[in-house]
Structure formats: C-alpha cells, structure tokens
Amino acid sequence: MSSAPKAAVEHLSTTAPVREPGVVDVEYGWQGNNRVELLENGEAYFPRVFEALRAAQSEILLETFIIFEDKVGNELQQILIDAARRGVRTTVSLDGFGCGELSTGYLAALSEAGVHLQIFDPAPRHLGIRTNWFRRLHRKIVVIDGTIAFVGGINFSGDHLADFGAQAKQDYAVEIQGPAVADIHHFALLQSGRPARARYWWQRRRQRRSQLAFNDHDGQVRLVYRDNGDHSGDIEEVYRQVLRSAQRRVVIANAYFFPGYLLLREIRNAARRGVQVRLILQGQPDMLVAKLAARMTYDYLLKSGVQIHEYCQRPLHGKVALVDEDWCTVGSSNLDPLSLSLNLEANVLIRDRAFNRLLFERLEDLSNNHCKAMATDTSPRGRIWHMTVGFLVFHFLRHFPAWAGWLPAHKPRLKPFTHPAASDHHEPP
Numbered sequence: 001m002s003s004a005p006k007a008a009v010e011h012l013s014t015t016a017p018v019r020e021p022g023v024v025d026v027e028y029g030w031q032g033n034n035r036v037e038l039l040e041n042g043e044a045y046f047p048r049v050f051e052a053l054r055a056a057q058s059e060i061l062l063e064t065f066i067i068f069e070d071k072v073g074n075e076l077q078q079i080l081i082d083a084a085r086r087g088v089r090t091t092v093s094l095d096g097f098g099c100g101e102l103s104t105g106y107l108a109a110l111s112e113a114g115v116h117l118q119i120f121d122p123a124p125r126h127l128g129i130r131t132n133w134f135r136r137l138h139r140k141i142v143v144i145d146g147t148i149a150f151v152g153g154i155n156f157s158g159d160h161l162a163d164f165g166a167q168a169k170q171d172y173a174v175e176i177q178g179p180a181v182a183d184i185h186h187f188a189l190l191q192s193g194r195p196a197r198a199r200y201w202w203q204r205r206r207q208r209r210s211q212l213a214f215n216d217h218d219g220q221v222r223l224v225y226r227d228n229g230d231h232s233g234d235i236e237e238v239y240r241q242v243l244r245s246a247q248r249r250v251v252i253a254n255a256y257f258f259p260g261y262l263l264l265r266e267i268r269n270a271a272r273r274g275v276q277v278r279l280i281l282q283g284q285p286d287m288l289v290a291k292l293a294a295r296m297t298y299d300y301l302l303k304s305g306v307q308i309h310e311y312c313q314r315p316l317h318g319k320v321a322l323v324d325e326d327w328c329t330v331g332s333s334n335l336d337p338l339s340l341s342l343n344l345e346a347n348v349l350i351r352d353r354a355f356n357r358l359l360f361e362r363l364e365d366l367s368n369n370h371c372k373a374m375a376t377d378t379s380p381r382g383r384i385w386h387m388t389v390g391f392l393v394f395h396f397l398r399h400f401p402a403w404a405g406w407l408p409a410h411k412p413r414l415k416p417f418t419h420p421a422a423s424d425h426h427e428p429p
Contacts, residue, residue, distance in 0.1 A: 028187065030220045030221070030222045031221055031222065032179065033179060033218060034176055034178030034179060034180045034221045035178055035219060036175070036219060036221060036350055036352060039154075039173045041162070041171055041172075042161040043161060046075075046156075048150070049150055050079055052142075052148050053079045053080070055144075056090075056145055057088065057145055059089045059090075059143075059144070059145055060088055060089070060091065060142070060143075061142070061143040061189065062092045062143075063137065063139045063188065063192075064094060064095075064098075064099075064155055065098035065136060065139070065332070066098040066099060066155035066156065066157050067099050067102060067155070068157035069103065069106055070157060072158045073106075073156050073157060077109065080092060080110060080115050081110060081113040084110075084113040084115045085114065090114070090115045091192045092110065092116070092118070093118045093120060094118070094120065095136050095137040096137075097136050099119070116192075120137035120344075121135060135228070135342045135343065137343075137344050138333075138339065138343035139191075139225075140153060140155065140332050141184065141188055143181065143185045146181065147181055148181060149175075149176045149177075149181045149184040150173055150176070151173065151174055151184065151223075152173020152174055153171050153172060153173065153317055153318055153319045153331065153332050154172070160317075166314060167315060168315075169316070169317035170314055170316050170317060172319075174330045174348060176348065178219065178221070180221035180222070180223065183222075184348075187225065218352075219351075219355075220350070221348055221351075223346065223348055224238050224346070226339070226340070226345040226346075228344070232341075233340075235331075235333045235339075236259070238347075239321070242323045242327055243263075243266040243267060245323075246324060248275060249275065249277075250270055250275055250278070250322070251278045251360065251364075252279050252321040253316065253319075253321070254279075254281065254321070254334055255281075255282055255316050255318060255334055256290045256338075257282075257293075257294040257297070257334070257335050258297070258335070258337060259297075259336070259340065260340070263335065264297060267279075267301060268301055271306045272305065277305070277306045277307065278306075278308075278309065280316065281311070282315060283310025283316075283371065284313070284315055290336075291310075293336070298374055302375070302376045309372065309373050309374070311366060311370055312370065312371060312372055319332060319339075320363070322356050322359050325356055326353050327351055327356065328349070328355060328356050328359050329348065330348055331345065332346055333345035333346075333347050
C-alpha cells in the first residue's frame with residue numbers, strides 16, 4: 001500500500017505570522033485609482049474568483065477559514081491542482097478549526113499536485129471533540145499574479161449559494177484591481193511565510209506624498225488587519241474613528257455583533273448627535289448564542305436612537321459597513337470578541353461614492369424588505385436582577401475568549417507535518 005508524499009503542509013503559528021529576516025512589519029496606507037466591485041453572495045463571488053484562478057499565470061495566494069468538500073470546494077480543489085500542474089506557484093493557507101473536517105485525501109491531492117499547503121493551529125481531537133476553538137485564521141483573501149485581489153467574508157462552501165436552502169448565507173466580498181493590490185499582495189506574502197520585499201521609510205514617505213494628489217472619492221482603498229502583535233486593535237480602532245467623524249448616516253451589517261463598551265459607546269454617541277445609525281444583525285442565526293449576545297446590547301442602543309433591524313430571510317454572514325456617502329469597509333471581521341480580540345482578520349476600507357451608493361442600496365433593500373425592525377418596547381428589559389445578570393454575563397462573554405487563549409493548548413507552534421498513510425485519507429487531519 002503506497003503512502004502519501006511528505007511535506008507541502010505546514011503548521012502556522014497562533015501568534016504573529018512568520019517573517020523572513022529583514023522584512024519589516026508595515027501599516028498599509030490609502031492607495032488611490034483602484035477599481036472595486038461589490039460581490040454579493042456566492043452567486044457573484046465564486047464565478048469571478050474561479051475565472052481569475054483559472055487565468056493565473058505565475059502566482060496564487062489564497063487564505064480562507066473554511067473549505068467544504070462540496071461542489072464549491074471540489075471545484076476549487078481542481079482549479080488549484082490544474083494551476084499548480086501548469087507551473088503557477090500556488091500557496092493555500094487554511095484554518096485548522098474551520099477546515100478541520102477536510103479529509104486527508106482532499107489535502108493530499110493538492111499536495112501531490114505541487115500546491116504549497118499550510119494549516120493554521122491544527123489540533124488533535126480529544127474524545128472526538130476539536131479543541132482549537134480560539135485564535136483562528138479567519139481571513140478570506142485571494143491574490144492572483146499580484147494584479148487582482150478578492151477580500152471579504154465568503155468561504156469556499158456551498159452554503160453561500162441560494163440553492164443550499166433556508167440556511168444559505170447572506171454575505172459580501174470585493175474584487176480589487178489597481179495600486180491597492182500591491183499592498184494586499186505584500187501582506188499575503190508575509191502571512192504565508194514567503195519573503196516579501198521590505199518597504200523602507202523613504203518609500204512610505206513617497207507613498208504618503210502621492211496620496212495627496214488623489215481625489216477624495218477616486219477609488220481609494222486601504223488594507224487593515226488584526227493580528228496578535230502590533231496590530232491587535234486596528235480594525236476596532238478604525239470603526240471607532242470613523243464613527244466619531246460620521247455626520248449623516250451609518251449602516252453596519254454584521255453577523256456576530258457583540259463589541260466592547262468603547263465601540264458600543266461610539267455607536268450610541270453618533271446616534272445621539274443626530275446621525276442616522278442603522279444596524280443590520282442576525283434574526284435567523286446559524287448559532288443561537290450570537291443572537292442572544294447581540295440582543296443584550298439592544299436596550300442600550302435603541303434608547304439612544306440607534307435603529308436595529310434583524311435580517312430574517314436566512315443567516316446573515318456579512319461583515320460590512322458604510323459611513324456617510326463615501327466610506328465603506330468589507331472584510332472578514334465580525335464585531336465580537338473572537339474577531340476583535342483573537343482571530344486573524346483582514347478588511348479593506350474603501351472611499352468611493354459610487355461603491356458607497358451601491359452598497360447602501362443593497363443594504364437598504366435588505367433592511368426594508370427582509371428585516372424586522374426592533375423597537376424599544378421589545379428590547380430585553382426586566383427587574384434589577386435581570387439587569388445585574390445581564391451585566392455579568394455581558395462582561396464574562398466579552399473576555400472569556402481572551403482568558404481561554406491563555407491555556408497551554410494554544411501556545412504557538414510551527415512544525416513540519418506529514419500526511420498519514422494513504423489508507424487514512426478519509427480521516428480529518
């Protein structure tokens with residue numbers, strides 16, 4: 001009986017990504033003159049990504065939280081195998097929890113074709129239960145030939161397609177072409193552990209000078225990310241800053257909404273000063289605890305004038321927001337403790353009036369036609385003991401993932417991995 005080949009699969013650390021000697025960590029700035037296209041749900045996303053992957057000439061960088069062995073995951077596998085066999089350097093980074101059900105056979109087929117495959121924070125099962133619940137590689141990034149990038153919240157799974165049924169997810173991603181792709185490409189290279197050219201102080205200064213020439217609404221894009229190093233709070237801080245500057249409207253559509261007090265306060269303060277603030281949250285959640293946690297914030301927000309709409313047609317999986325008429329964000333980061341405190345996340349910020357208007361129209365249709373508006377008299381209220389329990393539970397849940405992350409099971413590790421024998425191909429890695 002033959003055995004699967006060694007190598008091609010590595011373990012990625014649970015903390016900051018591996019960096020080559022001499023490579024500096026960077027904070028990416030605004031880049032102008034980009035073309036940005038909104039991709040709503042798998043019906044728009046998968047055809048564009050698969051078309052671009054099939055046309056790849058030299059390089060594919062792909063990071064995702066989930067791949068399922070269904071019609072979407074199997075098509076992706078074949079595209080990546082074909083690309084690697086025709087000489088495209090193909091690097092795929094998967095999360096050990098989100099992709100924990102992939103068979104070894106699925107991974108071995110990629111490895112045998114020459115795909116450089118990496119698994120973030122893999123962990124063995126104990127009594128049949130996976131233990132790597134926290135610190136996930138939650139980003140969804142695809143960069144092809146350094147010229148086209150996709151960033152968003154959509155995984156490679158059939159539950160992002162309407163024909164999946166009542167549990168099909170509502171979600172968003174963007175396709176980007178233009179100068180911002182260089183930043184996303186540079187970031188993706190660093191995360192994959194491959195060498196990326198350092199950016200020196202004079203290059204960053206030249207970039208800042210060039211940004212002054214861009215029109216305020218001329219397709220500007222900026223990459224922001226959350227890691228477990230110097231950028232652990234960047235995404236949350238961006239939300240807080242833009243909420244403070246909002247003048248007319250804020251729309252946030254987010255699947256898992258349970259932010260800390262500072263971000264909740266900025267949402268409340270924006271509404272109090274007359275900004276129209278609308279939250280679109282899960283009304284038909286894939287996890288009931290997400291809905292229960294979000295509802296613990298309703299009373300605080302509703303009484304300050306925040307509009308809250310629960311999307312009830314199917315599970316909401318989006319992580320998007322817009323402010324006023326020109327600022328948007330699309331990415332992988334929820335507004336909950338996992339995304340804001342532990343997961344590796346990536347969002348793009350977009351300053352473009354046409355894109356903002358399109359996203360607003362799509363979210364307006366969602367909230368007007370497929371959501372239930374929450375009212376102050378339906379928000380969770382009760383006697384003093386209800387309020388006390390709610391306060392304690394709120395803060396326990398807010399900090400529990402960080403406390404759990406201290407456990408020894410989540411110490412960083414980066415070590416070689418070899419496939420089991422071919423006879424074990426149907427067991428999860």
